Amino acid sequence: MATRSVAIDTLLTRLAPVLGERLRTDAEALAKVGGDESGLPAGTAAAAAWPVSRDEVVALAREAFLLGVPLVPRGAGTGKAGACIPGAGEVVVDFSRMNRIRELRPDDLFAVVEPGVVNQTLDQAASEHGFMYPPDPGSFESCTLGGNVATNAGGMRAVKYGVTRRYVWGVELVLASGEILRLGRRSIKGVGGLDLTSLVVGSEGTLGFITEATLHIIPAPPAVETAWLTFADVLAASRAADRIFARGHVPRMMEVMDAPALAAIRPLAEVAFPERAGACLLIETDGPEGRALDDLLAIAELATDAGALESAIARKEKDREAMRRARRLVSSSLKERFARKIADDVAVPRSRMGELFARAAELALGRGIPWCAYGHLGDGNLHLNLLCTTEEERRRAEPVRRELLALTVALGGSISGEHGIGLAKRDVLTLELPRPLLALQEQVKAVLDPKGLMNPGKVFPPTKAA
Amino acid sequence: MATRSVAIDTLLTRLAPVLGERLRTDAEALAKVGGDESGLPAGTAAAAAWPVSRDEVVALAREAFLLGVPLVPRGAGTGKAGACIPGAGEVVVDFSRMNRIRELRPDDLFAVVEPGVVNQTLDQAASEHGFMYPPDPGSFESCTLGGNVATNAGGMRAVKYGVTRRYVWGVELVLASGEILRLGRRSIKGVGGLDLTSLVVGSEGTLGFITEATLHIIPAPPAVETAWLTFADVLAASRAADRIFARGHVPRMMEVMDAPALAAIRPLAEVAFPERAGACLLIETDGPEGRALDDLLAIAELATDAGALESAIARKEKDREAMRRARRLVSSSLKERFARKIADDVAVPRSRMGELFARAAELALGRGIPWCAYGHLGDGNLHLNLLCTTEEERRRAEPVRRELLALTVALGGSISGEHGIGLAKRDVLTLELPRPLLALQEQVKAVLDPKGLMNPGKVFPPTKAA
Numbered sequence: 010m011a012t013r014s015v016a017i018d019t020l021l022t023r024l025a026p027v028l029g030e031r032l033r034t035d036a037e038a039l040a041k042v043g044g045d046e047s048g049l050p051a052g053t054a055a056a057a058a059w060p061v062s063r064d065e066v067v068a069l070a071r072e073a074f075l076l077g078v079p080l081v082p083r084g085a086g087t088g089k090a091g092a093c094i095p096g097a098g099e100v101v102v103d104f105s106r107m108n109r110i111r112e113l114r115p116d117d118l119f120a121v122v123e124p125g126v127v128n129q130t131l132d133q134a135a136s137e138h139g140f141m142y143p144p145d146p147g148s149f150e151s152c153t154l155g156g157n158v159a160t161n162a163g164g165m166r167a168v169k170y171g172v173t174r175r176y177v178w179g180v181e182l183v184l185a186s187g188e189i190l191r192l193g194r195r196s197i198k199g200v201g202g203l204d205l206t207s208l209v210v211g212s213e214g215t216l217g218f219i220t221e222a223t224l225h226i227i228p229a230p231p232a233v234e235t236a237w238l239t240f241a242d243v244l245a246a247s248r249a250a251d252r253i254f255a256r257g258h259v260p261r262m263m264e265v266m267d268a269p270a271l272a273a274i275r276p277l278a279e280v281a282f283p284e285r286a287g288a289c290l291l292i293e294t295d296g297p298e299g300r301a302l303d304d305l306l307a308i309a310e311l312a313t314d315a316g317a318l319e320s321a322i323a324r325k326e327k328d329r330e331a332m333r334r335a336r337r338l339v340s341s342s343l344k345e346r347f348a349r350k351i352a353d354d355v356a357v358p359r360s361r362m363g364e365l366f367a368r369a370a371e372l373a374l375g376r377g378i379p380w381c382a383y384g385h386l387g388d389g390n391l392h393l394n395l396l397c398t399t400e401e402e403r404r405r406a407e408p409v410r411r412e413l414l415a416l417t418v419a420l421g422g423s424i425s426g427e428h429g430i431g432l433a434k435r436d437v438l439t440l441e442l443p444r445p446l447l448a449l450q451e452q453v454k455a456v457l458d459p460k461g462l463m464n465p466g467k468v469f470p471p472t473k474a475a
Numbered sequence: 476m477a478t479r480s481v482a483i484d485t486l487l488t489r490l491a492p493v494l495g496e497r498l499r500t501d502a503e504a505l506a507k508v509g510g511d512e513s514g515l516p517a518g519t520a521a522a523a524a525w526p527v528s529r530d531e532v533v534a535l536a537r538e539a540f541l542l543g544v545p546l547v548p549r550g551a552g553t554g555k556a557g558a559c560i561p562g563a564g565e566v567v568v569d570f571s572r573m574n575r576i577r578e579l580r581p582d583d584l585f586a587v588v589e590p591g592v593v594n595q596t597l598d599q600a601a602s603e604h605g606f607m608y609p610p611d612p613g614s615f616e617s618c619t620l621g622g623n624v625a626t627n628a629g630g631m632r633a634v635k636y637g638v639t640r641r642y643v644w645g646v647e648l649v650l651a652s653g654e655i656l657r658l659g660r661r662s663i664k665g666v667g668g669l670d671l672t673s674l675v676v677g678s679e680g681t682l683g684f685i686t687e688a689t690l691h692i693i694p695a696p697p698a699v700e701t702a703w704l705t706f707a708d709v710l711a712a713s714r715a716a717d718r719i720f721a722r723g724h725v726p727r728m729m730e731v732m733d734a735p736a737l738a739a740i741r742p743l744a745e746v747a748f749p750e751r752a753g754a755c756l757l758i759e760t761d762g763p764e765g766r767a768l769d770d771l772l773a774i775a776e777l778a779t780d781a782g783a784l785e786s787a788i789a790r791k792e793k794d795r796e797a798m799r800r801a802r803r804l805v806s807s808s809l810k811e812r813f814a815r816k817i818a819d820d821v822a823v824p825r826s827r828m829g830e831l832f833a834r835a836a837e838l839a840l841g842r843g844i845p846w847c848a849y850g851h852l853g854d855g856n857l858h859l860n861l862l863c864t865t866e867e868e869r870r871r872a873e874p875v876r877r878e879l880l881a882l883t884v885a886l887g888g889s890i891s892g893e894h895g896i897g898l899a900k901r902d903v904l905t906l907e908l909p910r911p912l913l914a915l916q917e918q919v920k921a922v923l924d925p926k927g928l929m930n931p932g933k934v935f936p937p938t939k940a941a
Contacts, residue, residue: 117824118825163664175641198856201907202934205916207640296723297724430667450668452922453674454669457915
């Protein structure tokens with residue numbers, strides 16, 4: 010282990026009485042909090058803390074502030090942008106032990122949670138009252154709500170229900186200084202002053218620690234129905250989607266998988282997607298009893314008119330779950346086959362989807378790099394993967410990735426639809442945002458974090474001085 | 476007219492070549508831009524400008540910045556919080572002449588508008604393509620989208636579609652310095668850096684001039700159905716609403732009117748609400764053909780089970796419009812009868828609605844002040860009116876109003892659900908937000924507006940130094 014700085018040693022000494030064995034510097038502990046799902050190399054923090062209360066977070070922040078020690082908030086480490094990977098000399102604050110649902114108030118349409126509550130845990134708790142928490146990122150079985158808020162997480166149900174931002178009514182934020190801010194509201198509506206709550210959503214840990222969130226829950230529709238439909242290719246699937254939306258249908262899920270994605274999951278999926286399928290749509294509807302199925306049938310008919318080749322509707326909950334599981338297998342199956350794949354989640358205006366596909370294919374295949382696209386078709390948010398197996402292939406693919414991101418911006422889109430910037434896209438964020446705007450954002454950050462101790466080096470490219 | 480300051484005279488001289496006759500200081504022009512719908516006394520600006528392009532706004536801001544002249548952005552003046560009422564020595568920038576829809580891209584689900592486009596104009600333009608712009612504040616026939624964004628405007632359809640925030644993908648903001656910021660995205664999803672777009676939404680002109688907005692439009696459901704139902708009182712209506720939502724129905728409108736509200740509109744409305752009704756719900760559903768009516772019938776049945784007394788479903792579009800018009804008559808009819816009424820739009824967690832009603836009635840009637848409540852029941856957002864006819868009555872009612880707002884906060888609610896703070900609630904905002912938080916918000920404002928020239932004195936109580 011590297012020699013620790015005096016600041017860190019002092020911090021450890023001062024915090025030992027507060028955090029006890031929940032403040033650790035051993036290699037095993039540091040390994041646990043070093044990486045995420047970005048594929049980027051893990052980092053080694055100077056120490057890691059597992060607070061169980063806001064007061065502990067405040068105590069830690071205060072001491073770190075005085076000593077100038079940088080801090081990295083962490084949820085379950087399921088992020089895909091490296092936003093929780095620590096640098097040397099930094100202290101990770103892992104919120105997995107702050108995992109209580111403090112209030113669950115279906116009548117008032119909200120829950121108050123600690124940041125370490127797992128996404129699925131809230132959704133399940135809400136479901137016992139006939140409610141749901143809509144945002145469902147791919148990692149919903151393990152990711153935490155604090156992380157969801159910090160990254161403005163999306164998910165498959167976003168096409169109908171929107172992303173995390175729509176569900177965040179308020180947050181309690183502990184600043185780097187230890188100051189506690191209670192932001193937002195507990196009523197459905199409410200305006201008053203600048204909306205700092207929305208500023209915190211998606212800020213990737215750069216403004217402060219989220220120690221509590223007030224999240225909107227909604228009545229769960231009684232019925233959910235699921236189907237898959239196949240198409241000649243992704244463009245045909247996309248055209249069918251447009252037609253469905255144009256007729257006023259709003260499915261709760263509209264996921265696409267291209268041929269390589271289908272090939273990757275076929276050996277594992279419990280669903281037998283036809284071999285000749287060039288693309289597959291996974292569609293879910295929900296609503297009052299009876300309506301969900303009527304809607305799904307109407308959608309299937311529109312899709313068939315628009316060129317769908319085959320379709321299947323799930324009869325039972327276990328079939329529905331098998332279909333969803335098949336879709337969720339894509340990321341891990343690809344990873345298994347292409348260990349060094351580069352995964353981006355770009356978003357474009359929907360009408361540019363065809364151009365994105367054509368030009369991305371040209372770019373990737375022109376350099377002999379196999380690729381794969383799947384994801385949230387209804388949102389214009391696709392996971393584009395460059396399928397690399399070796400480090401050498403990945404190196405060759407990197408410039409293509411950069412061109413793909415530039416292409417996305419040229420098409421009027423965003424370099425990240427939902428994964429965030431973190432470390433992974435920090436150095437390409439200027440493809441999308443001009444430097445003066447980033448500088449202004451940093452000034453806003455500085456109001457809340459004047460010493461620059463909150464998750465330094467994430468989102469914003471380091472300044473020359475750093 | 477008061478003597479103008481040297482700064483204003485210099486500004487006028489420098490801007491004359493740019494703005495010509497669209498820069499005025501005559502009493503007639505200043506009267507046009509002095510007031511809003513808050514009931515607060517109008518102000519008299521030093522000058523008023525009607526720019527027709529962003530470049531003119533930039534030119535104006537640059538000169539004003541150099542000279543230290545404060546600026547007040549203005550839409551249609553339909554706001555209810557005095558946020559566009561100018562102070563002496565301030566220059567109003569009226570955006571009504573910047574009223575072009577720059578792009579309308581139904582395929583991509585967005586429109587790009589200048590700030591002076593009227594809300595209804597966008598909705599109608601979208602409807603020609605089978606689309607809609609959901610936020611529909613009461614003044615949708617005249618209010619502008621720039622004002623809607625600046626106030627995060629709500630409306631009747633918010634219960635299903637949410638408020639303005641959900642539809643703002645991006646804004647072009649001209650800072651007080653004249654710097655141009657392009658914030659946000661043109662794709663459905665997109666995360667990248669701090670979300671300054673959301674910070675601008677609801678900022679009431681305190682951060683900069685919105686010179687363009689990229690707004691989300693959605694496919695308009697083919698069918699809309701409308702009905703009214705009566706109840707013994709507002710609480711019975713509220714219980715019916717809970718039951719409807721709990722069964723998974725999401726009406727596009729769920730408006731309540733209490734007995735005084737019904738009494739006020741009866742002479743004018745084309746709808747014959749029964750005399751004995753203690754409260755009325757106005758409900759709209761939408762969706763694919765056939766579905767909307769099925770939904771409305773199912774809702775009416777649930778409401779009847781929950782105690783609805785009478786109901787009527789509109790047969791034709793003209794009947795539907797008559798029902799909506801009846802609801803929209805409430806504010807003006809009350810104003811006609813009670814010229815000095817105090818109108819608040821409080822929001823509370825829905826389960827506290829009963830307590831709000833009981834305690835508000837106690838407060839108001841205990842002091843002999845008649846009151847009225849109507850508005851967005853599904854959102855827990857009510858327009859509470861203290862029905863004063865004279866200035867003397869209004870003075871007597873003011874302390875009651877303050878107690879009502881404090882009660883709202885005590886119940887976990889917000890002092891403004893959708894109207895905003897402006898001047899009207901500036902001095903009571905500390906009932907809801909602690910001073911240190913307001914101070915922090917002001918620091919964030921200072922990043923974008925370092926000289927404090929953007930709409931000074933609005934939202935934030937003036938500092939002692941001022």
